[in-house]
Amino acid sequence: MNLTDTKDKEILHSILSTIDEGIHAVDAKGVTIFYNHVAAKLDGVEGEEVLGKHVLDVFPSLTVETSTLLKVIHTKQPIHNQHQSYHNIRGVLIDTVNTTLPIMVNGEIVGAVEIAKDLTKIKQLSEKLLDLQAKVEPGISQPHPAKGESGAKYQLIDIITNDLSFKQLKEKAAKVAQTSSPILVYGETGTGKELFVQAIHNASPRRSAPFIAQNCAAIPSSLLEGILFGTSKGSYTGATDRPGLFEIANGGTLFLDEINSMPLDIQAKLLRVLENGLIRRVGGTKENPVNVRIIAAMNEPAEKCIEEKTLRSDLYFRLNVVNLNIPPLRERKGDIALLAEHFIRKYNFQFGKLVTQISDDVLDLFQDYSWPGNVRELEHAIESAMNIMDGHTISIEHVPQHIAGSGGTSNRVHLKPLREALMETERNLITEALRKTDGNIQQAAKLLNIPRQTLQYKLTKINAEN
Ligand SMILES: Nc1ncnc2c1ncn2[C@@H]1O[C@H](COP(=O)(O)OP(=O)(O)OP(=O)(O)O)[C@@H](O)[C@H]1O
Ligand SMILES: [Mg+2]
Numbered sequence: 001m002n003l004t005d006t007k008d009k010e011i012l013h014s015i016l017s018t019i020d021e022g023i024h025a026v027d028a029k030g031v032t033i034f035y036n037h038v039a040a041k042l043d044g045v046e047g048e049e050v051l052g053k054h055v056l057d058v059f060p061s062l063t064v065e066t067s068t069l070l071k072v073i074h075t076k077q078p079i080h081n082q083h084q085s086y087h088n089i090r091g092v093l094i095d096t097v098n099t100t101l102p103i104m105v106n107g108e109i110v111g112a113v114e115i116a117k118d119l120t121k122i123k124q125l126s127e128k129l130l131d132l133q134a135k136v137e138p139g140i141s142q143p144h145p146a147k148g149e150s151g152a153k154y155q156l157i158d159i160i161t162n163d164l165s166f167k168q169l170k171e172k173a174a175k176v177a178q179t180s181s182p183i184l185v186y187g188e189t190g191t192g193k194e195l196f197v198q199a200i201h202n203a204s205p206r207r208s209a210p211f212i213a214q215n216c217a218a219i220p221s222s223l224l225e226g227i228l229f230g231t232s233k234g235s236y237t238g239a240t241d242r243p244g245l246f247e248i249a250n251g252g253t254l255f256l257d258e259i260n261s262m263p264l265d266i267q268a269k270l271l272r273v274l275e276n277g278l279i280r281r282v283g284g285t286k287e288n289p290v291n292v293r294i295i296a297a298m299n300e301p302a303e304k305c306i307e308e309k310t311l312r313s314d315l316y317f318r319l320n321v322v323n324l325n326i327p328p329l330r331e332r333k334g335d336i337a338l339l340a341e342h343f344i345r346k347y348n349f350q351f352g353k354l355v356t357q358i359s360d361d362v363l364d365l366f367q368d369y370s371w372p373g374n375v376r377e378l379e380h381a382i383e384s385a386m387n388i389m390d391g392h393t394i395s396i397e398h399v400p401q402h403i404a405g406s407g408g409t410s411n412r413v414h415l416k417p418l419r420e421a422l423m424e425t426e427r428n429l430i431t432e433a434l435r436k437t438d439g440n441i442q443q444a445a446k447l448l449n450i451p452r453q454t455l456q457y458k459l460t461k462i463n464a465e466n
Pocket of ligand 2: 193
């Protein structure tokens with residue numbers, strides 16, 4: 001064996017031993033050649049018990065047909081993202097998502113490797129969440145739940161604006177609240193999507209029925225289907241009968257946030273529910289009618305999502321029957337001062353302070369700033385300032401540095417240390433060059449007329465500062 005081979009092997013071994021996924025590799029006969037400690041933990045065995053032995057000898061509950069490793073050796077076809085729920089040798093219920101791949105050398109199968117992602121904790125958490133939601137949302141069976149008990153706390157009057165087109169948007173929201181058509185809400189992060197969605201629910205005839213919100217990006221895609229539609233006993237080993245969010249939200253509103261993170265096959269299933277009003281639990285045979293208003297939201301434009309194939313166009317057309325496009329804060333600058341005052345009142349109350357005004361140069365700065373985080377960012381800026389100030393007036397030194405240093409273009413003369421200013425200019429130029437070249441360092445360096453290595457070095461430095 002040559003030296004680099006051994007070294008490569010060592011490196012590979014230590015990488016595979018430290019990652020968070022379980023890894024189990026067998027040779028063409030089914031004898032284990034690699035087994036990391038995560039895999040051992042999932043299976044409830046010691047690594048030594050498995051290494052060098054045939055899988056069927058170590059895991060007596062498996063057969064040639066049920067072992068995915070042996071199956072892949074037989075078929076030479078990979079199996080991707082298969083959800084498995086099983087009791088391991090120690091009786092512990094384990095949930096994993098497995099990918100099993102054939103190992104081919106010169107067209108010959110020499111073994112197979114299985115990569116298992118542990119979802120046990122996430123699954124337990126999501127089920128706990130479902131149980132809790134089922135408990136606090138007894139559905140329409142409860143005669144008159146108190147106001148606000150539905151899970152939505154905001155009303156339309158909580159949406160603060162002085163902007164004419166934003167006021168029209170509020171009027172539109174009040175109107176569409178009366179029907180049950182699906183709604184698609186689009187707005188950049190922090191523009192108030194959730195605020196609008198909750199307010200619509202509370203202005204609707206469904207106000208005393210459940211309001212359930214689910215962020216589609218927050219749950220591993222392999223679990224999302226069961227969470228939304230429920231599961232039926234036996235749909236996979238270990239699955240129990242449980243209702244999904246559609247059933248829990250029955251009579252009310254289901255808010256699907258970041259719908260473009262929902263896997264496309266689940267989007268297709270959602271479209272069917274929207275079309276026929278029937279849901280079928282995962283693994284179930286019966287279809288049950290549900291009466292749920294769907295509101296979906298995204299913080300990226302639909303056209304972009306369709307083009308990038310994260311949103312099905314047929315689902316988009318169905319959802320977009322009613323749409324609400326919430327403009328970013330920089331397009332309604334008239335609201336900045338009004339919202340700032342609103343948040344000052346809020347934090348005066350929370351912090352027991354008596355802030356009464358914002359200095360003119362801060363207001364100028366706020367007008368010039370682009371607010372990429374929109375209203376949420378403005379709220380955080382006020383909260384942050386009110387944490388560190390003592391007097392009655394918010395002035396420049398209380399404003400978070402990334403806003404204060406953003407360099408507005410108004411008549412303010414805002415001096416800062418030369419070194420800092422130069423570095424900031426450099427950072428902005430680099431960001432701009434990378435944006436123009438889609439992140440291509442070689443081309444960006446050319447644009448900036450500096451060697452690629454220099455740009456690389458500067459980038460490393462910038463990243464270290466952040
Ligand atoms: N017009 C408004 N009036 C008062 N508060 C607002 C307004 N718009 C947004 N907010 C507040 O800003 C914060 C962010 O709003 P929200 O959570 O609805 O944003 P979002 O669009 O859902 O953001 P994300 O895409 O990041 O989820 C909340 O605290 C909300 O109460
Ligand atoms: Mg939101």
